[in-house]
Amino acid sequence: MVVDITARTLGYRSSATFDPNATFKRLGVSSLTAVEVRNEIQSEIGIRLPSTAVYDHPSPVELSQHIESLIGKQAHDTPAATAQSTTSATEPLAIVGISCRFPGGANSPDSLWQLVEDEVDAVGEFPVNRGWDRSRIYDPTGSTERTSYVDKGAFLYDADCFDASFFGISPREAVAMDPQQRVLLEQVWAALEHGGIDPHALRGTDTGVFVGCIAQEYGSLAEGSEVHTLTGTMSSIVSGRISYTLGLRGPAITIDTGCSASLVSLHLAHNAISRGECSMALVGGVTIMPSPGGFIAMSQQRGLSRDGRCRAFAGSAD
Incomplete structure (x- = not known):
């Protein structure tokens, strides 16, 4: 629903015309339209959101997940930033991906x-x-x-x-x-x-x-x-x-x-x-x-x- 509201507020033909993972800023949301998006969501869902909601959760997908957590949907939709690591200090580091760009054409x-x-x-x-x-x-x-x-x-x-x-x-x-x-x-x-x-x-x-x-x-x-x-x-x-x-x-x-x-x-x-x-x-x-x-x-x-x-x-x- 957040994706559809964002598309409608910003004047997109449909929500299928943009990437819901893109930031609101990239989608063209300004300080004014940020408040408009928030107001539309509040009106349709009936949940009170702060005026900074679009900045606190800077993409339609993130904002959707936040709203789902507010209405008691599955706990795993809560952003993982709240989770605490239990890594042991003696556990070796695992390097799972690497990249490079060096002189001489070394681009991998x-x-x-x-x-x-x-x-x-x-x-x-x-x-x-x-x-x-x-x-x-x-x-x-x-x-x-x-x-x-x-x-x-x-x-x-x-x-x-x-x-x-x-x-x-x-x-x-x-x-x-x-x-x-x-x-x-x-x-x-x-x-x-x-x-x-x-x-x-x-x-x-x-x-x-x-x-x-x-x-x-x-x-x-x-x-x-x-x-x-x-x-x-x-x-x-x-x-x-x-x-x-x-x-x-x-x-x-x-x-x-x-x-x-x-x-x-x-x-x-x-x-x-x-x-x-x-x-x-x-x-x-x-x-x-x-x-x-x-x-x-x-x-x-x-x-x-x-x-x-x-x-x-x-x-x-x-």
Whole structure:
């Protein structure tokens, strides 16, 4: 009934023309129509609902489940976020799905393993689709200020590609989003599919999100979308964006401990599951450089390998 009321209030021809698992926001509900939807439901079902009902239960399916629980229908329709985990602190973690996106075309776990097995060199030239002026920032002598003596590295050359509409994000907001947020959304979806988990089925659960991420300089580049810049560039939103998109109610934490951030994320996720703070967790890490600032800064410190290949633990490290 909630689906039918939503369709009628928003002017859809029928409830079959939209996805009932989509958020009300994605379906076009504004602050005004949110109240209209709630009023219509109250009128037809006879149950008093708060004016925030559409925001507290942000999809027709979730709101339906909530209403069913209110009228005493089956208890298992109550959102799983209220359940407490009984996982033992000594129980091993079970990794049920994984995904990845690495330089060299490694867009799946299998292709990453193949890249390693074939000893593929994933280092390449500076990307040409990020506005980097190689003639201005590259000085092989390392003697000019604000330049890099290295012009090679391991890059995701297609980091600008993102299907914003798939996630219910407007083109304008997508431009203001740090590419790290975009890549993580795609990889989270891929990991859930790899594990045979319907992403929609996680909505309302206590699933946690733990993401390792080093703050980048994208904020200064996202011009023309100031209204979305705050949520598009804050480090905390990197994990929060995933929770919001999937409707998760567990902890959402972004960790920056430098190069160990992803490992620390896994450690914290394990602890959270063991303590019953969440029953499942999405864990990962991301690093995408939107500007050459890191190359320039590390060049000034003479901290880069001249051929762009890291040998931190080798005798040949330079």
